[in-house]
Structure formats: C-alpha cells, structure tokens
Amino acid sequence: MPEVAIIGVGCTNFRGRHPDKTYFELAFDAAKAAFEDAGIDKADVGAAVYGIYNDFFQRQYQPDAFVHDYLGLPPIPAVRVNTGGATGGSALRIGYAEVASGLYDIVLVLGVEKCADCFDYFTKNPVPEVLRAILYTSDMTYDNPIGRTAASGFALAVLAHMQKYGGPTEEQMAKVSVKNHGNALKNPRAQSGMKITVDDVLKSPKIVDPFKRLDNCLYTEGAAAVVLASRRKVAELHPKKPPIWITGLGAALDWAFPGNRESIAEFHGCRLATKKSYDMAGITDPLEQFDLAELHDAFTGTELMSYEDCMFCEPGEGGRLIDDGTVWPGGKLPVNLSGGLIGCGHAVGATGLMQTSEIVWQLRHEAGARQAPNARRGLVQSIGGTLCAWTVSLVLERMD
Amino acid sequence: MATSKKDAFYRYHAARLRLPEDKLRPIYDDELDGKKKPDDPFEVPDKMDVFFKYSYGGQSRFFREIFHHERLLGAKCPACGKVYCPPRSVCPRCYEKTEWVNLPGTGKVVAFTIQHYSTSAFVKKVPFLVAYVQLDGADFLMMANIEMDDVTKAKPGMPVKVAYRPEKSGSITDIYFEPLAD
Ligand SMILES: [Zn+2]
Numbered sequence: 057m058p059e060v061a062i063i064g065v066g067c068t069n070f071r072g073r074h075p076d077k078t079y080f081e082l083a084f085d086a087a088k089a090a091f092e093d094a095g096i097d098k099a100d101v102g103a104a105v106y107g108i109y110n111d112f113f114q115r116q117y118q119p120d121a122f123v124h125d126y127l128g129l130p131p132i133p134a135v136r137v138n139t140g141g142a143t144g145g146s147a148l149r150i151g152y153a154e155v156a157s158g159l160y161d162i163v164l165v166l167g168v169e170k171c172a173d174c175f176d177y178f179t180k181n182p183v184p185e186v187l188r189a190i191l192y193t194s195d196m197t198y199d200n201p202i203g204r205t206a207a208s209g210f211a212l213a214v215l216a217h218m219q220k221y222g223g224p225t226e227e228q229m230a231k232v233s234v235k236n237h238g239n240a241l242k243n244p245r246a247q248s249g250m251k252i253t254v255d256d257v258l259k260s261p262k263i264v265d266p267f268k269r270l271d272n273c274l275y276t277e278g279a280a281a282v283v284l285a286s287r288r289k290v291a292e293l294h295p296k297k298p299p300i301w302i303t304g305l306g307a308a309l310d311w312a313f314p315g316n317r318e319s320i321a322e323f324h325g326c327r328l329a330t331k332k333s334y335d336m337a338g339i340t341d342p343l344e345q346f347d348l349a350e351l352h353d354a355f356t357g358t359e360l361m362s363y364e365d366c367m368f369c370e371p372g373e374g375g376r377l378i379d380d381g382t383v384w385p386g387g388k389l390p391v392n393l394s395g396g397l398i399g400c401g402h403a404v405g406a407t408g409l410m411q412t413s414e415i416v417w418q419l420r421h422e423a424g425a426r427q428a429p430n431a432r433r434g435l436v437q438s439i440g441g442t443l444c445a446w447t448v449s450l451v452l453e454r455m456d
Numbered sequence: 457m458a459t460s461k462k463d464a465f466y467r468y469h470a471a472r473l474r475l476p477e478d479k480l481r482p483i484y485d486d487e488l489d490g491k492k493k494p495d496d497p498f499e500v501p502d503k504m505d506v507f508f509k510y511s512y513g514g515q516s517r518f519f520r521e522i523f524h525h526e527r528l529l530g531a532k533c534p535a536c537g538k539v540y541c542p543p544r545s546v547c548p549r550c551y552e553k554t555e556w557v558n559l560p561g562t563g564k565v566v567a568f569t570i571q572h573y574s575t576s577a578f579v580k581k582v583p584f585l586v587a588y589v590q591l592d593g594a595d596f597l598m599m600a601n602i603e604m605d606d607v608t609k610a611k612p613g614m615p616v617k618v619a620y621r622p623e624k625s626g627s628i629t630d631i632y633f634e635p636l637a638d
Contacts, residue, residue, distance in 0.1 A: 075497040112504060176576040177479040177501075184576035191575055197512070198542045201629045202601045203571065203578035204586045211569040212588055219567065219612055262572040313542065315588060315597030320567065 059156040061290050061299035064094020064283035065413040070247045070276045070401035073172035079114040080126040083168040086279035087127050094283040095295055102160030104134035107147030107167035109404035112189035114170050123168065140193060141354060143167060144408020145438025145448030149307055151284045161289040167406035168279035186275050194442060195313065207264040207272060207355065209442045214266060214357035216321040221372030224360040226266055228375035230257035232356035233270045233398055235384055240395025242426040247276050247401035271356040276401025280409035300416045304339065304451030306332025314443040326365040326439055329447035337451035343368050343389055348418055348428045349435040350411035353396040362437060393418065393426045408438035419454040462488045469501040514545025517556060522630050526620040528559045530594050541594040561618035562636060563591035568602060568610050583607050589616060589633055601632045
C-alpha cells in the first residue's frame with residue numbers, strides 16, 4: 057500500500073503575465089484552492105515545500121519566506137526547492153519524503169513563478185530579459201558568456217539525436233506542437249490554446265535550429281499547489297474526492313556540463329529516474345499500464361525524446377508515436393491533454409505541479425472536455441537544467 | 457502631473473538603471489499623467505545587480521594562459537588519464553588533483569545549432585553558432601561559439617581550431633573556434 061496521497065490540488069490560470077498579482081498573491085490563490093479542494097484548513101498543514109525557480113523572475117531572493125508569510129502559515133517549517141524546469145516535480149519529491157518518513161501528516165507543495173516583470177527596455181519586450189535571467193542559471197564561467205540559451209542546449213541534444221537515429225523529423229516535431237496547442241483549447245487555464253497546422257509550425261520564425269517559434273513553449277506566470285497526506289491521515293479524514301496515490305517516484309541529477317556525459321543524444325539521467333519510478337510502481341509495460349501522461353514539452357523535440365526515455369518505445373522511435381496517433385487524444389497513451397508547456401504554458405516552478413494537478417483531475421474524472429476515459433493511472437515527468445540535468449518522474453494512481 | 461515632475465521620474469530611473477532616458481519613455485506616461493484607475497497595477501522601473509571581482513580559483517591558469525600567451529590548456533587526471541577542457545582542478549571521477557597539459561587547439565564539431573534569437577545581451581549578434589566541440593587531446597565536449605562568415609555552411613563533424621581575440625577580457629569569450637582551413 058502506498059504511503060502518500062494527493063488529497064487536494066489548486067491551480068491558477070497560466071497567463072503570459074498577471075500584472076495584477078505578485079508571486080505571493082498568485083501563490084495564495086493556488087494554496088486557497090488546494091485547501092478547499094482537499095477539504096482542510098490551513099491549520100491542518102504540518103509543513104510546506106515551495107518550488108520557485110528564478111529569483112530574478114520574482115525580483116526577490118529567497119521568495120519562499122515571503123510566500124509562507126502571505127499564506128499565513130508561520131511558524132510551521134518550510135523549504136524552497138529549485139531545480140530549473142523540474143522544480144515542481146522536485147518540490148513534490150521533497151514533500152513526499154516529509155510525509156512518507158512520518159515527519160508530517162499533511163504537507164503543502166506549492167509552485168509559483170512570475171517572469172514577465174523582467175523587461176528589456178531596448179526592444180520593449182520582456183522575452184530577451186527573461187532569457188537573460190534564465191542564463192544566470194547556466195554555468196557562469198563557460199556557458200553563460202557565449203550567448204547560448206536554454207533552447208540551444210536542448211536543440212543540440214535533439215540535433216545529436218537526429219544525427220544518431222535519423223529522427224525525429226521537423227514534421228514530427230511540428231505535429232507535437234499541433235497536438236499540444238490543440239489540447240490546450242479544451243483547458244480553460246491554458247495560455248496558448250490554438251488550432252494550427254504542421255505548416256504553420258514549419259513556417260514560424262526560426263528561434264534556434266531546429267526549433268521554430270511554435271516548437272517552443274512560452275514563458276508563463278502562474279501557481280499550482282498540491283496537498284499531500286499520509287496513508288494514516290487519509291484513513292482519518294475520509295476525503296470526499298478520491299485520493300490519488302503516489303505509487304512511483306524517481307529522480308536524477310545528471311552531469312550539468314553535458315559534455316561530461318557518455319552521450320548528448322539521449323537523456324540518460326532521465327531514463328534512470330523514470331526507470332526507478334517504474335520499478336517502485338511495478339510498471340513494466342508503460343504503454344499498456346498508463347492511461348495518460350504529462351511530459352515536460354518545453355520543446356517539441358524533447359517531448360519526442362521523452363517518449364523514448366519514458367520507454368513508450370525503443371530509442372530512436374519517438375517520432376512514430378506522434379505519427380501513428382498513440383499520443384493524441386483518444387490514442388493509446390495521450391500525452392499532455394492539459395496542453396503541456398507548449399499549450400498551457402511554462403510557469404517554471406509551477407509547471408510540474410500544474411501537470412500533476414492535471415493528472416489528478418483526470419484520475420478523478422474531473423477533467424471536463426479533455427477527460428481521458430476511465431483513467432486510473434498516469435505519469436508526470438518533470439525535467440530541467442542544461443540538456444535535462446534534472447529529472448523527477450512520478451507515477452500517480454487511483455486505487456479505490 | 458507637472459512636466460517637471462514627470463521629467464524628474466524618468467531622469468531618476470534612467471540614472472539609477474544606467475539606461476538612456478529615451479528607453480524608459482513613454483512607458484510610464486499613463487501612470488505619470490494620472491490616467492490609471494486606483495486599483496490598476498502600478499509599475500515602476502527596477503533592476504537587480506551585483507558587481508564582482510571574481511576569482512577563477514584553481515582554474516586561474518587556464519584563463520591566464522589564454523590571456524597572456526594564447527595557449528589552450530586541458531586538465532589531465534593522473535589516475536584515469538582523462539583530460540578535461542573546460543578544465544577542473546580535481547578529477548570528479550577519481551578525486552585526484554589534475555595536471556595541466558597543452559592542447560593543440562584543434563577538434564571537431566559534434567553538434568551545432570544556429571541561434572536566431574538570444575538574450576538581450578546577444579540579440580544584436582544573431583545569427584550565430586553554438587556548438588559542442590570534441591577537442592583533440594580532451595575526453596569531453598566543450599560548448600563553444602564557432603565563428604564563420606556563412607553560418608549556414610556549418611556541418612556536423614566539421615574540423616575546427618581555436619582562435620584568440622586580439623582584445624581580451626579574461627573571460628571564456630577570449631577564445632572561439634573557426635573552421636580549419638581545407
Ligand atoms: Zn580521474
């Protein structure tokens with residue numbers, strides 16, 4: 057029997073900018089919704105874990121302390137987690153450990169991110185300054201000064217993968233964009249729901265080869281919160297909504313200078329973390345055993361690589377699953393029904409928890425127009441850092 | 457708001473942010489002219505910065521050799537024989553102190569991408585190349601810029617050699633790579 061369940065979730069809208077809210081105000085909205093969803097009072101919470109990525113984005117170092125204050129949770133303990141794009145998943149991992157260890161019965165895991173208060177006064181646009189803020193989290197001595205971006209790191213991996221395996225093709229990548237933008241149309245929280253074609257993607261402006269503008273997620277603001285409870289507490293509370301159990305959890309931090317790895321054509325750490333979560337949950341045939349998955353599609357090409365790292369197919373075959381319908385709504389294993397990062401948005405610290413919330417709604421059969429029929433088990437993948445340094449993989453199940 | 461008060465706002469922030477005043481104008485005019493509603497978001501210019509006198513620590517010699525002598529060094533582990541460039545003062549695999557070795561400065565491109573867009577610090581430089589280079593005499597890949605007149609002519613596997621900028625800053629951008637002739 058698993059030790060830790062999700063008993064409540066809350067998620068704000070994901071938008072390019074919430075000029076009317078600070079990071080702690082966004083956090084408040086998500087926390088309040090999650091407490092209501094769980095049917096608990098904030099006084100029931102034993103500890104909190106905050107996933108917040110970039111201090112420049114919030115214009116505040118150690119923003120977690122101020123979130124905690126605005127949520128009215130002092131003096132219970134709280135820690136902040138930051139593992140780049142994987143921050144949400146990592147926060148959940150720490151929360152899991154705090155509950156599974158018996159330290160606390162109820163833990164709030166909350167991710168929040170601003171970004172678009174960053175502003176480049178020369179182009180009158182937030183994006184170049186957002187990218188500059190992100191690059192402070194790349195290696196400052198060797199990587200930051202050469203003008204690379206987060207996208208170019210992942211682009212190099214996709215290009216190396218294409219050289220090694222002959223795929224994915226740019227058309228296959230474009231299909232991921234069509235799918236995720238389309239899925240987002242059914243998600244009222246999503247920033248970028250759009251009906252587009254493969255041609256629209258291929259003809260969108262080049263960003264970093266082989267990625268065009270529509271191959272990329274957009275940076276987004278938002279917050280998402282998850283309430284974790286111990287098995288004992290779940291038995292005591294009898295929550296109205298079915299608890300969603302964390303049955304598998306794996307994580308890795310690969311070499312952050314990817315030049316140190318055996319290969320940059322696959323994400324070895326990601327594969328190991330995923331395998332660990334599968335071993336814990338007894339997953340031997342993911343395509344059969346999962347009803348849906350939320351993967352970290354910061355870029356279309358990396359979603360396709362993730363099909364391989366998550367062992368939905370053999371290495372090099374990721375493109376096939378977008379071609380044959382497997383990962384589309386109604387397919388054998390729909391991926392990113394929320395719209396993912398490309399469709400819903402990438403509010404970095406909140407992203408993994410937004411995707412966890414999506415799986416929770418799906419497994420409770422509360423996902424409305426985007427509901428996967430009879431969903432009982434789902435996968436959440438949270439990755440981040442240069443060429444997928446960090447990975448957290450979570451298996452979520454409904455067991456009632 | 458009186459013009460002088462508006463000017464004072466822009467002058468103050470331009471000086472504090474070290475930006476030309478015209479880059480801030482007219483972004484804040486609606487606020488300064490009192491056109492915003494009481495509960496509209498109130499936005500102000502700001503920035504975060506810290507100055508450094510940064511020490512490269514155990515990697516200092518690598519940067520000093522580039523800066524003074526235009527020589528490229530690697531760091532070799534006496535235990536496993538692996539050569540690191542970027543260098544490391546210890547081998548993270550064996551925990552042994554590394555030794556400096558000269559590298560020929562040649563290598564080949566393993567993968568490269570063309571940046572058509574970048575951060576505000578690099579937006580004016582696009583398009584430019586970012587690549588993983590396998591240096592001759594080193595065991596791992598180095599991320600680096602490749603400079604060539606026509607970036608569309610870059611190819612995976614392309615042989616390259618290190619080049620040194622005539623005016624050096626002491627940072628890694630003192631070196632870059634260019635295609636090896638013939
Ligand atoms: Zn060694």
